[in-house]
Amino acid sequence: MPAGSDIRALIVDDQQTIRSLVRAGLKDIGIHNIEDAVDGEDALRVLLSARINLIISDFNMPKLDGLGLLRAVRMTPQLKSTGFIMLTGRADTELVQRAQQFGVNNYLVKPFTVATLRAKIEEVYGAIT
Amino acid sequence: MxxxxxxxxxxxxxxxxxxxxxxxxxxxxxxxxxxxxxxxxVFRAVHSVKGGAGAFGLDTLVRFAHVFETTLDAVRNQTLEADAAVVRVMLRSADRLSDHITAAKAGEDLGEEGDQALIQELQAFLGDVEDDTAGDDMPDFGFKPMLISLGDDPAPLELAPVANGPWEIILRPQAALYRNGNDPAVLLRELAMLGQTTVTLDDSGVPDLNDLDAQGAYLCWTVSMPGTVEEDRIREVFEFADFDCDLTIRRSAGEGANEIVEAPLPVLAVEEAPAVPEPLADAPVEGEAFSLDAILAMARDAAAATELTGDVPAPQADVSDVSQAPAPQGSAVEASPPASAPPRAASEASTGSSATPTQQTIRVDLDRVDRLIDLVGELVINQAMLAQKVLEEGAAPSGSVALGLDDLEQLTREIQDSVMAIRAQPVKSVFQRMPRLVREVAGMTGKSVRLVTEGENTEVDKTVIERLSDPLTHMIRNAIDHGLETPEQRREAGKPEEGTIRLAALHRSGRIVIEISDDGKGIDRTRVKAIAVERGLIDADATLTDEEIDNLIFAPGFSTASTISDISGRGVGMDVVKRSIQALGGRITITSTPGKGSLFTLSLPLTLAVLDGMVVTVGDQTLVVPITVIVETLQPKASDIRGLGPEGTVLAVRGSHVPMVDVGQALKFPSQGNARAGVTLLVESELGGLIALRVDAIQGQRQVVIKSLEQNYRQVSGIAAATILGDGRVALILDVDGLVATRRPAVAPQQPLAQAS
Structure with missing residues (x-):
């Protein structure tokens, strides 16, 4: 049962609005170690310099999209066991299936409530105390 | 909040x-x-709007955006061709989306009725594709979240551990090195100054004495140095020698650790689609080095593979692709000098070269920038005061203090320019609003219009941009409504049915020039003149040049529309446009050719914070006259100044008479001696007419920082603002039009055209 303070999250989205929303949600849950990145490339840069154990990433981003980021993370030994939750628009079944094949831990459909965000993280890490 | x-x-x-x-x-x-x-x-833009809107419960907007997005998705998947008809509907949809957002900003909801027509048009393109808007949640397709325990905390990654092994430097001079006066001993000594060196000499290349060329080069040195020495420092040593020698600089730790980046990227032992990330990699981690470049290259490869094929690619095939991915350039340490950039720089370079380089930006509160501009203004003034003081105290103009001050002035200027540049923005933000306007106005008037924009990236101060929007909007409306003919008229005139409006921005001598032109019918001078007579602006028998007639459209209350249309008219005429341009320190001119079209030219200052001014003396006061209004300065003979009426004065300038204003009198300064002496500035006033301003003397020309008088004191007619001069005194900046207006009864310059009769 992890505490919120055990989780160090990285939010990846090209949209400031979504980054802010996820950040606000995470804080509500008690996760305060949060980094931001604006696309997959940016995210990798952060991942290589900060100790992150949970990535919450959008799918459609310029430069390197969420799927590309997921694959890069899973292919890099030091990063491979980082939790990865993909943000998607509604009903994007195909995308989630692809992400699943590449080893995504969970998905989160936009728009989401704090309760859903919490549930999706807990499905990966167990209940957060 | x-x-x-x-x-x-x-x-x-x-x-x-x-x-x-x-x-x-x-x-x-x-x-x-x-x-x-x-x-x-395009897809991402709509998708992002939708994504954000969903979070704020803007349901109408989300529903509309969803349909729009679905159609765009079809274009993206190449199931729908984006032909002219499709793009037209999409442009209208973008307008509608924009309307939704504007309404949402104001806390309103446009409702769905207005969306229906567009939604139907958008969906019509898709044919029989089912609408999936209904499903709010993802259909159950058996997704099982994967548990992770935090105990598997990934080890922190060391960035580029390659950079730590000891150096091995192999120096094999060529004969040219000796010929050019270089000495390997000196190079080795310099290396030794960077850190502990171990030098081995390889003399196996030295031939028998008989075969030895006295000027040949046969020796080779191998130098080992601690890895802590920076590569750049080592390269510096060989800066002047490395063209004349075979030089290898590399890390020599372990088994060629320097080549690690070139080694195959970590290959995943993926057999099937992985169920959990854990079994993924048995790749050797020990001593493994990662560079961002390598991972990015791999990630891009993966992204390309997943993006281009519609199906999920087989992981196996992909992995083999990845392992063959070429190592990114520039990360290998053993390389010729130009490629020896440090890893960080290399990674940045590679980022910069990706398909669409996005510039890094930060959002800053405008207040902070303005505060900075204010402070820099103060700095400029302070510097000028200091410089003047130093001169007054008798310091030698070529002395070190004066020279230091010169440098300071240079720096202050540069800071000022840089700070101004922060506020500068491309005119794009205004230009971008115009296509929609053109579409709307064209739709309302039944005209076919093409908008051509040029110079969108021309930069100008943010305030100028904001205040440009209204005049431009109005002028473009006018151009379409009054300037362009209907398609039938155009056809009869032998022109293409589609009219063209051209909107261009360019920099010209420290100002920004904006041109709005149309290829319409030009100004109907007979009608303009008739209306001007009817409105009492000119006498019926006045003789006017074409230019004067064209300029009548700027006269207050002038409107040539025979019916007040929805689009232009409504009493807001070109006079308002002209006034708002002038309020920005700008000028507007028109040239028109009957049958060919009209061209409006706006000329505006790049910033509103500084002004090029002529510093003049009036009585015991120092005033500043904006350079832009000054046409000419002259020293008139007393005989050229003639009285007109009880108070008026005119000045004869090359055969014509120009109303004259004594600045001292107009501002009610105490009278100083001979009113007829002094210098006269010929300035351009509101209606393009010339006015002669009499001042006592001209001090010089300088750039001044504008300080609002209104904010610090109150508005004074005839005075536009204030500034602080080098000696610390406040000088007032003249508002020429205001000054003329206060004197209007005496000089009546307002209707020079009417006087011409």
Whole structure:
């Protein structure tokens, strides 16, 4: 049962609005170690310099999209066991299936409530105390 | 502020950018762009608007955006061709989306009725594709979240551990090195100064004495140095020698650790689609080095593979691809000098060279920038005061203090320019609003119009940009409504049915020039003149040049529309446009050719914070006259100045008479001696007419920082603002039009055209 303070999250989205929303949600849950990145490339840069154990990433981003980021993370030994939750628009079944094949831990459909965000993280890490 | 409200504000701000991206992307598509990048950018814009809107419960907007997005998705998947008809509907949809956002900003909801027609048009393109808007949640397809325990905390990654092994430097001089006067001993000594060196000499290349060329080069040195020495420092040593020698600089730790980046990238032992990330890699981690470049290259490869094929690619095939991915350039340490950039720089370079380099930006509160501009203004003034003081105290102009002050002045100027540049923005933000306006006005008037924009990236101060929007809007409306003919008229005149409006921006001698031209019928001078007579602006028998007639459209209350249309007219005429341009320190001129069209030219200052001024003396006061209004300065003979009426004075300038204003009198300064002496500035006033301003003396020309008089004191007629001079005194900046207006009864310059009769 992890505490919120055990989780160090990285939010990846090209949209400031979504980054802010996820950040606000995470804080509500008690996760305060949060980094931001604006696309997959940016995210990798952060991942290589900060100790992150949970990535919450959008799918459609310029430069390197969420799927590309997921694959890069899973292919890099030091990063491979980082939790990865993909943000998607509604009903994007195909995308989630692809992400699943590449080893995504969970998905989160936009728009989401704090309760859903919490549930999706807990499905990966167990209940957060 | 409530955090949610704050995020919402961010969202709306972001929406403005997204809408601009959307429109420009669609316009590119209209012009024929079909590349996936453009289409995807358009898709992403709508998708992002939708995504954010959902979080704030803007349901109407989300539903509309969803339909729009679905159609765009079809274009993206190449199941729908983005032909002219499709793009046209999309442009209208973008307008509608923009309307939704504007309404949402104001806390309103446009309702869905207005969307129906567009939704039907958008869906019609899709044919029988089922509408999936109904499903709010993802259908159950058996997704099982994967548990992770935090105990598997990934080890922190060391960035580029390659950079730590000891150096091995192999130096094999060529004969040229000795010929050019270099000495390997000196190079080795310099290396030794950087850190502990171990030097081995390889003399196996030295031939028998008989074969030895006295000027040949046969020796080779191998130097080992600690890895802590920076590579750049080592390269520096060989700066002047490395063309004349074979030089190898590399890390020599372990088994060629320097080549680690070139070694195959970590290969995943993926057999099947992985169920859990754990079994993925048995790749050797020990001593393994990662560079961002390598991972990015791999990631890009993966991204390309997943993006291009519709199906999920077989992981196996992909992995083999990845392992063959070429190592990124520049990360290998053993390389010729130009490629020896440090890893960080290399990674940045590679980022910069990716398909669409996005510039890094930060959002800064405008207040902070303005505060900075204010402070820099103070700095400029302070510097000028200091310089003047130093001269007054008798310091030698070539002394070190004076020279230091010169440098300071240079620096202050540069800071000022840089700070001004922060506020500068491309006119794009205004230009981007015009295509929609053109579409709307064209629709209302039943005319066919093409808008051509040029110089969108021309930069000008943000305030100028903001205040340009209204005049430009009005002028473009006018150009379409009054300037362009109907398609039938155009056909009869032998022109293409589609009229062209051209909007261009360019920099010209420290100002920004904006041109709005149309290829319409030009100004109907007979009608303009008739209306001017009817309105009492000119006498019926007045003889006017074409230029004077054209300029009548700027006269207050003038409107040539025979019916007040929805689009232009309504009493807001070109006079208002002209006044708002002048309020920005700008000028507007018109040239028109009957049957060919009209061209309006706006000339505006790049910034409103500084002004080029002529510093003049009036009585015991120092005043500043904006350079832009001054046409000419002259020293008139007393005989050229003639009285006109009880108070008026005119000045004879090359055969014509110009109303004259004594600045001292107009501002009610105590009278100083001979009113007829002094210097006269010929200035251009509101209606383009000339006015002669009499001042006592001209001190010089200088750039001054504008300080609002209104904010610090109150508005004074005839005075535009104030500034602080080098000696610390406050000088007033003259408002020429205001000054003339206060003197109007005496000089009546307002209607020079009427006087011409």
């Amino acid at each position: 409530d955090p949610m409200e704050e995020i919402k504000a961010t969202f709306f701000q972001e929406c403005d950018e997204l809408l601009a991206d959307l429109e420009s992307g669609l316009l590119e598509m209209e012009a024929g762009a079909t590349d996936p990048e453009t289409v995807n950018a």
